[in-house]
Amino acid sequence: MRKHRRLRSSLAAAAVLAAVAGGATACGGGDDGKPRDRTAASGRPSPADTPIDQKSPEKPGGDQDPARYAPQVKRYAKEAGVSARLVMAILYNEAYKPHDPEFEKSWQKMKPDSAFGVANMHRAAYDETKRGRPFADRSWFDLPDDPALAIRAESWHLRDLAAQLPESWPGPYTKEELMALGYNAGAGNMAAFARGVKPGPQAGSYLANLRGNWPKAAAALRGSG
Template sequence: MAEGRTQWRWWVVPLLALIVWGMARDGDDAKGERASPSHRSSDRPSSDARPSDKPTGAPDDSPSAGSRKGSYEPARYARQVRTHAREAGISPRLLMAILYNEAYKPHDPELERSWQRFKPDAAFGIANMHRTAFDETKRGKDFASRSWEELPDDRDLALKAAAWHLHDLAAQLGPDSGGAGSGGSGGGLSRDELLALGYNAGSGNMQAFARGVKPGSMAQSYLDKLRGNWAKAGRAVGG
């Protein structure tokens, strides 16, 4: 009987993964998007969207937290987001908004690994980070000895890696890129918006957008979603 249950689980879990991920928008593909011309919205996140309340529920930064099915809510990780964002010198609101953007799929370790068997280049962890991005980001950092395969189980590591990835993107972007009051270029996009697009579509596309190239349809969709999550992200991190 034990052997029969094991065989049943081996077939059902991958099948469930295919059904769930097939229904969800596959944001992984957007990360490889080319910088192709498309429409561009003039809307930007409101800078005066201040928090009106604080999220309930104490954040859980233990590695085992990642294994609890149905337990994921980005706002519960506000403390870790603020800590890692401060250490990396990036906006905690930006990091939280990206977490909301990346919350379109279930972040269950077993499900992520089952899907990865069918799609080896899939992203891991609550910040949906690809292996290449993680391996490049960890160089010279205090988590250099950690492995990409750990991301589904260690959400704090996933947050830390995402924060430092944004830090590295900011260094590539330079200090004078980004609109929305920064005085720089960016085709009407704020610096945080450019960094979010870099996280989604890669540094090359980010720099193209900073020069005024209009985001393609998938990058624009990611940007629209970020703007929609901006106020909620601000409330979650307290500003």
């Protein structure tokens, strides 16, 4: 009986580690209580991990429209060789939560693996993306206070995702849609979607939001001159 219990405990621990590894380099979504697909890690702290007297930080108000970052989007999308419209549309997707530096830092104290910056980038994805890049000396902890850095990292991460796509795929998604899905759910899931695997509820919602945000993204870029 004890052997069986130890075996079950070992299997459970292995499953948790596998889930964390599978979603380690995903970005965006899920940091405001929204669930991720089962194929990605939630990173949500258990009740035992959160002190009972710890309250969620108050969400700030203010202008959250990503259109104000159009100049930075154009600059860094061009630098990374990706679509400015895609970079902007993802910023709209990620605008579901306030991007206030103090709010994000307070939230990170409660949830250490939360995402930072206007592009909601997780630490593992940022650290992987910055290698050999012009911002290699910048820390993930700089993202909340530096929207330009966040957009630059987002753009280069999208470039890395594009490089992992095959030349062609049987799935019904465009290259930019797959890149956005990869940004949200990770490169492994992006490859699965390219093969024709149907996205789960969270990734499907992310894709629907992206499609809805194409017109706003294009208008924001036009409006910046």
